[in-house]
Amino acid sequence: xxxxxxxxxxxxxxxxxxxxxxxxxxxxxxxxxxxxxxxxxxxxxxxxxxxxxxxxxxxxxxxxxxxxxxxxxxxxxxxxxxxxxxxxxxxxxxxxxxxxxxxxxxxxxxxxxxxxxxxxxxxxxxxxxxxxxxxxxxxxxxxxxxxxxxxxxxxxxxxxxxxxxxxxxxxxxxxxxxxxxxxxxxxxxxxxxxxxxxxxxxxxxxxxxxxxxxxxxxxxxxxxxxxxxxxxxxxxxxxxxxxxxxxxxxxxxxxxxxxxxxxxxxxxxxxxxxxxxxxxxxxxxxxxxxxxxxxxxxxxxxxxxxxxxxxxxxxx
Numbered sequence: 001x002x003x004x005x006x007x008x009x010x011x012x013x014x015x016x017x018x019x020x021x022x023x024x025x026x027x028x029x030x031x032x033x034x035x036x037x038x039x040x041x042x043x044x045x046x047x048x049x050x051x052x053x054x055x056x057x058x059x060x061x062x063x064x065x066x067x068x069x070x071x072x073x074x075x076x077x078x079x080x081x082x083x084x085x086x087x088x089x090x091x092x093x094x095x096x097x098x099x100x101x102x103x104x105x106x107x108x109x110x111x112x113x114x115x116x117x118x119x120x121x122x123x124x125x126x127x128x129x130x131x132x133x134x135x136x137x138x139x140x141x142x143x144x145x146x147x148x149x150x151x152x153x154x155x156x157x158x159x160x161x162x163x164x165x166x167x168x169x170x171x172x173x174x175x176x177x178x179x180x181x182x183x184x185x186x187x188x189x190x191x192x193x194x195x196x197x198x199x200x201x202x203x204x205x206x207x208x209x210x211x212x213x214x215x216x217x218x219x220x221x222x223x224x225x226x227x228x229x230x231x232x233x234x235x236x237x238x239x240x241x242x243x244x245x246x247x248x249x250x251x252x253x254x255x256x257x258x259x260x261x262x263x264x265x266x267x268x269x270x271x272x273x274x275x276x277x278x279x280x281x282x283x284x285x286x287x288x289x290x291x292x293x294x295x296x297x298x299x300x301x302x303x304x305x306x307x308x309x310x311x312x313x314x315x316x
């Protein structure tokens with residue numbers, strides 16, 4: 001690890017992989033840190049479990065920048081148990097090594113927001129997961145004030161993109177359509193809802209880790225203008241197909257058998273009211289624009305269909 005100065009924690013996941021790609025396009029050959037080697041053998045790997053403080057410290061040894069992109073299952077209990085340990089070990093290692101930390105966050109800590117979400121919105125969580133995220137922000141702030149941690153925050157709305165199997169939009173819309181079935185939206189298809197494209201997440205993280213202007217502060221990742229669920233499904237399937245909407249009652253029944261459905265109910269407010277992420281600050285500061293949602297959906301559907309063809313070919 002001595003000769004490497006950028007490490008992607010959780011690099012085997014979708015956003016981690018996109019970050020590694022984006023860094024590579026900037027001439028930065030980052031290392032993927034995960035509990036297993038990266039599935040792409042061309043990517044250099046460092047095997048570590050961030051729940052172990054010693055392994056976290058070794059993963060960050062010699063690193064100039066670390067990108068925390070670790071994902072956890074859709075379980076509030078898992079978040080409450082594991083996230084403070086993962087972040088705490090990462091922060092401890094970063095402060096000891098002088099590593100700048102780029103922290104991938106979501107909007108859960110904002111809670112219910114009346115109007116577009118900007119970087120100035122107050123942290124007022126209204127869910128268990130939101131509380132975990134709010135406490136994480138407090139941990140980062142304390143480490144900066146008391147121990148000199150250098151960090152910046154990249155905040156994403158609900159994400160979607162090629163291979164993003166944990167995405168609600170991928171799961172309920174993209175993947176069924178790829179299989180020739182009807183895609184669904186949840187709760188209310190008539191309110192605008194921001195979706196952040198995973199390649200844009202990777203590009204944003206790489207920007208914050210390589211541009212001196214991104215070495216502090218909170219930044220909303222470039223996100224295409226919010227569309228309604230109905231509009232998103234029309235882009236996916238074409239007009240006239242009709243919109244299938246899963247009600248909260250339907251999701252409650254599904255939650256008896258499916259953890260993702262059960263955990264989605266806690267965040268229902270994001271799908272019953274307008275959910276709009278304003279990313280103007282990032283876009284104007286760094287001179288970038290989000291991927292148009294039409295392009296993002298087309299690329300994601302194409303990737304899902306290619307994956308199905310590969311599975312059919314291998315008999316998996």
